[in-house]
Amino acid sequence: MSWSATELGVLERAVNQSPSVSPTRPWTLAAHGTVAELAERRDGGLERDRLLSCGAALANLELAVRALGWAADVTLFPASGPADLVARVTAAGPEDAASAEVEQYSAIFRRRSYRAPFSLHPVPEPLLGSLAAAAHGTVVRPLRAPEEFAVLAELLGHAATVLRDDRGYQRELTAWTARFPEPAQDLPALPWTGLLRGGGRLPDPAALTGRLRREGLLVVTTDGDGPLDHLRAGVALERTWLTALTRGLVGSVLVRPLHVPEVRARLRERLHLPGRPQAILRFGYAVTATPARPAAAAAVGSQ
Structure with missing residues (x-):
């Protein structure tokens, strides 16, 4: 089977909401069958910053796969594939997401950088x-x-x-x-x-x-x-x-x-x-x- 158009949209939206510490979004997402591949764009910023950003995008991608009801098999820097490929996520079979994963997936779309000072109430x-x-x-x-x-x-x-x-x-x-x-x-x-x-x-x-x-x-x-x-x-x-x-x-x-x-x-x-x-x-x-x-x-x- 292959990802449906709806599922692909879910994956793309989650990845596009990822934070980037690089000047741009230093990643690309490609999907075929039930495999999603995240590649590094090497056209700007420091390599460390680009990969930090790609890691954040990978976290969102995996959560989106889990939220769709799939087990996620993640391979980092796969041996097979182009040099800029940083991760491959494969839907390994139906599996319900844990409640914490569902909550984190929902939080993807609320995440914003809060640069102002916080309230005086400390974090416990x-x-x-x-x-x-x-x-x-x-x-x-x-x-x-x-x-x-x-x-x-x-x-x-x-x-x-x-x-x-x-x-x-x-x-x-x-x-x-x-x-x-x-x-x-x-x-x-x-x-x-x-x-x-x-x-x-x-x-x-x-x-x-x-x-x-x-x-x-x-x-x-x-x-x-x-x-x-x-x-x-x-x-x-x-x-x-x-x-x-x-x-x-x-x-x-x-x-x-x-x-x-x-x-x-x-x-x-x-x-x-x-x-x-x-x-x-x-x-x-x-x-x-x-x-x-x-x-x-x-x-x-x-x-």
Whole structure:
């Protein structure tokens, strides 16, 4: 048998809703029979960013196959096929999707990057831990200790200086830090404290550290740093993000700071990460939302 036109539409819509940390959508989707193939477009951006994006698209593709009622047989970088083929997903037979998979599939179409500051209601610690556990096969490490947030604040500030001409990153920082108070006058100034390009203000270290402590932050890490690691990191990134949405959170992903080699190396060293950092995930509650604390706690405890 072959995919029906309706099924093909489901697969295409899910893949097209994938987040991309590359300037474009660096993937193509082709289907024949009951096989869907995801290939990498190599015409722009860094290879690591392209493969992270392809991994996110693969996560959505697999969820769409499961939502259609099929078991999904996934092969990464198949030996048979063109060099740009990153994954082959085969419908291996009828199989009902698990309720968590259905929820994640539905969340695909609600996922948006939330760049603004979150509400002051923190992400409960058990919920943060459950998000870290949602990425099978890749280590997603939550930040918990106060000194970890200070380290991240320092390194994000350094990245802002190095990437001062990166318009995309500067816009992202401006949106994220829009509600920070003015820098305190009694704190020592650092080289990166001050105005961003376009008139935004980067907060002082103490203010940025305080903001980070109120966010749910996780670092996606991998043992290696090759194409397979990058692809798997993208799958983990998207699975974690979709799980967060099913728990009432919003979020975004930070990748550009890790383009700075010393930031990436120091992050791993100073946070004692189990592997190489590939992406930073930030989660919280939207400012317009008023989450019910007892209900959130009960949902976490029921897992």
